[in-house]
Amino acid sequence: MSERIYLLPLWIRVWHWTNVLLIITLVVTGISLHFADPKLPLVEFSLAARIHDIAGFSLVAVYGLFVIANIVSGNWWQYVPKPPGVLERCKVQGKWYLWGIFKGEPHPYRVSEEQNFNALQAISYWVIMYMIMPVMLLSGLIFQFPQLAPDRLFGFDGLLPVAIVHYLTGAAIVLFMIAHIYLGTTGKTATSMFGTMITGWHEH
Amino acid sequence: MFAYWRQGFTVLVLVLAGSVWAPASRAGTEAAPIDTATIEKNRKANEACFACHSAAGIKNPPKADLDLANKLKDSRLEPALFNPADHGVMDCRQCHAGNHYDPYPHAEVGKNETAPCTECHAAKVMRLEPQFNASVHAKNEGLKEKFTCNTCHNAHENIVALRLKDPHKIVAQDNHGCLECHNSDLTFAKFAPDGEKTPGVKRKRPDIDTIHDWLPNTKLHWNAVRCVECHTPEVAAKKMLSHEILDKEKAEKKCVTCHSANSTLKVRLYRHMAKDEQQRLGFTNSVILSNSYVIGATRHPVLDGIVIGLVILTLAGMLAHGAIRIVAALRRKGNKEQAK
Numbered sequence: 001m002s003e004r005i006y007l008l009p010l011w012i013r014v015w016h017w018t019n020v021l022l023i024i025t026l027v028v029t030g031i032s033l034h035f036a037d038p039k040l041p042l043v044e045f046s047l048a049a050r051i052h053d054i055a056g057f058s059l060v061a062v063y064g065l066f067v068i069a070n071i072v073s074g075n076w077w078q079y080v081p082k083p084p085g086v087l088e089r090c091k092v093q094g095k096w097y098l099w100g101i102f103k104g105e106p107h108p109y110r111v112s113e114e115q116n117f118n119a120l121q122a123i124s125y126w127v128i129m130y131m132i133m134p135v136m137l138l139s140g141l142i143f144q145f146p147q148l149a150p151d152r153l154f155g156f157d158g159l160l161p162v163a164i165v166h167y168l169t170g171a172a173i174v175l176f177m178i179a180h181i182y183l184g185t186t187g188k189t190a191t192s193m194f195g196t197m198i199t200g201w202h203e204h
Numbered sequence: 205m206f207a208y209w210r211q212g213f214t215v216l217v218l219v220l221a222g223s224v225w226a227p228a229s230r231a232g233t234e235a236a237p238i239d240t241a242t243i244e245k246n247r248k249a250n251e252a253c254f255a256c257h258s259a260a261g262i263k264n265p266p267k268a269d270l271d272l273a274n275k276l277k278d279s280r281l282e283p284a285l286f287n288p289a290d291h292g293v294m295d296c297r298q299c300h301a302g303n304h305y306d307p308y309p310h311a312e313v314g315k316n317e318t319a320p321c322t323e324c325h326a327a328k329v330m331r332l333e334p335q336f337n338a339s340v341h342a343k344n345e346g347l348k349e350k351f352t353c354n355t356c357h358n359a360h361e362n363i364v365a366l367r368l369k370d371p372h373k374i375v376a377q378d379n380h381g382c383l384e385c386h387n388s389d390l391t392f393a394k395f396a397p398d399g400e401k402t403p404g405v406k407r408k409r410p411d412i413d414t415i416h417d418w419l420p421n422t423k424l425h426w427n428a429v430r431c432v433e434c435h436t437p438e439v440a441a442k443k444m445l446s447h448e449i450l451d452k453e454k455a456e457k458k459c460v461t462c463h464s465a466n467s468t469l470k471v472r473l474y475r476h477m478a479k480d481e482q483q484r485l486g487f488t489n490s491v492i493l494s495n496s497y498v499i500g501a502t503r504h505p506v507l508d509g510i511v512i513g514l515v516i517l518t519l520a521g522m523l524a525h526g527a528i529r530i531v532a533a534l535r536r537k538g539n540k541e542q543a544k
C-alpha cells in the first residue's frame with residue numbers, strides 16, 4: 001500500500017549525523033565560552049575551549065568534504081530553487097505550514113528523487129549551508145589564528161568584528177536548528193522524516 | 205614705613221609659598237615631584253654622563269683609548285630611554301654617590317654607594333616590604349640575598365603603569381622584568397639556587413611555555429596579560445598591586461577569573477583605565493576591548509538579550525505550532541469518529 005523511494009544515499013546520512021553531533025558540541029561549548037561565569041553551570045572554560053577547537057576543525061573538514069561530495073554527486077542541484085514559480089511555490093508551502101497542516105491537508109509538493117526539498121527548504125538550506133556556514137567557519141578559523149585578524153580597528157581590538165560575526169552566525173545556526181528539528185516532525189508521521197535520514201528510505 | 209611694607213610683603217610671600225609647598229613637603233619621606241627648572245638643570249648635568257654612557261658616547265668617546273665599547277658593552281643606558289622614565293627627571297648623581305662619578309676613572313667606592321630605594325620611597329617600601337618578603341623569591345634561601353627591588357625594576361627605564369597607560373606597553377615592561385630570568389638560561393643561572401638533591405649544581409630553568417601548557421594560546425596570553433595577574437594575590441580596587449609573588453600552588457589557574465563579565469582584569473592590568481570606562485558602544489568591560497577581545501568578559505548585553513530573545517521566540521513559536529497541530533489532529537480524529 002505505501003510506496004517507498006530510496007531518497008538519501010549513505011554519504012548524505014553519515015554527513016548529516018556527523019554534522020549534527022559536531023554542531024551540537026560546538027553550540028554547547030560555544031555557549032559555555034561566551035557566557036562564561038563562575039556562577040553558571042556550564043562546561044568548564046578550558047575544557048570547553050579545547051573541545052570547541054577540536055570540533056571546530058572537524059567541522060571545517062566535514063564541510064569541505066560535504067562541498068566536494070555535493071559537486072561530485074550533483075547533489076548541489078537539490079539546493080537550487082527551480083524557476084519558474086519559485087515564489088508561488090514558497091507561498092503555497094508557507095500557507096501549508098501556517099494553515100493547511102492544522103487541517104490535515106496533504107503536503108503540497110510530492111518528494112521525489114529529482115526534487116527532494118520543497119522550495120522553502122531549498123532556499124533556507126541554501127542560505128544556511130552556502131552563505132552562513134562558510135562565514136561561520138571562516139570567522140572560527142580566524143579566531144583560531146588571531147594573528148590573521150587586524151591588530152586594531154576603529155579603536156577596538158581587531159578581533160572584535162571576527163568575534164561578533166562568529167557569535168551572530170552561530171546564533172543564526174542555532175535558530176535554524178530549532179526550526180529544522182521541529183519541522184522534521186511534519187512528515188507523514190512525527191518520526192518518519194527522522195527515519196528517512198537514518199535509513200535513506202522515504203515513504204509517501 | 206618702607207621697611208614695614210617690605211617686611212609685610214616678605215611675610216605674605218612666605219605664607220603664600222608655605223601654602224603652595226606644604227602639600228609637597230607633607231609627603232615627607234616620599235619622593236616629591238620635581239619642578240621644570242630643576243628638571244632642566246638635571247638634564248643638563250646628565251649630559252656629562254651620557255657623553256660616555258650612551259650608544260653615541262660609546263661610538264664617539266670624549267677621549268681616545270677609553271675602550272668604552274668593551275667596558276660598557278652590557279649597558280643599555282640611553283637618553284631616549286632614561287628621560288621619559290620615572291627617574292628621568294633626576295640627576296644621575298642623586299642615586300650614584302655624587303662626586304665619585306664626576307671624574308673618570310670613577311672612584312672604586314662609588315660602586316657600593318648607590319642610593320637604596322628606601323632613601324626616597326620609605327613609605328612605599330614599608331608598605332610593600334612584608335609582601336615582598338612573603339614572595340617566592342624572598343622565601344627561597346639560595347635566592348634571597350641576590351633578589352632586590354632593582355632585580356625587577358630597572359631604575360633607568362621603568363615607567364609606572366599609571367603613566368604608561370597603554371596596556372600593551374605595561375605588559376611588555378612588566379613581563380620583561382620576569383622573563384629576563386625565567387626565559388633566559390644565562391640570567392637564570394646567575395640567580396638560581398643549587399638543586400636540593402644536587403648540591404653544587406644550579407637548579408635548571410623550567411621552560412616557561414611548558415609550565416603553562418594548560419593555558420591555550422600561551423604566547424597570545426604573554427602579550428595580553430602580565431605574569432603578576434596570576435602570580436599575585438588579589439587586592440582591593442585602587443590599591444597598589446601586591447608584591448607577593450605566589451608559587452605554583454597559589455597561582456591563579458581558573459580561566460573565568462579573567463574570562464567572565466566580572467573579570468579581575470578590571471582591577472589589575474586595566475586598573476588605571478577603569479575611570480575611562482564608558483561602555484563604548486554598549487560593551488561590558490569596553491576599556492579592555494580597546495586592546496583585547498577577551499571571550500566571556502567583553503560582551504554586549506543588548507546583543508546577548510536579542511539573541512536569547514530570538515531563541516526563546518523561536519522555541520515558543522515551534523511549541524505553539526506543535527500544540528495547535530496536536531489539538532487539531534485530536535479534533536479531526538474526534539470528528540471522524542462522530543461521522544462513523
Ligand code: HEM
Pocket residue numbers: 023026027029030031033034035048049050052053055056057059060136137139140141143144163164166167170171173499500
Ligand atoms: C555551529 C557551529 C559553531 C558555534 C555555534 C560556535 C559558537 C562559538 C561561540 C559562541 C564562541 C564564543 C565567542 C565569543 O564569546 O565571542 C566561539 C568561540 C570560538 N570558536 Fe566557535 N562556533 C562554531 C563553530 C566553530 C568552528 C567551525 C570553528 C573553527 C574552525 C570555531 C572556532 C572558534 C574559536 C577558535 C573560538 C575561540 C575560543 C577557542 O579557542 O576555543 N567555532 N564559538
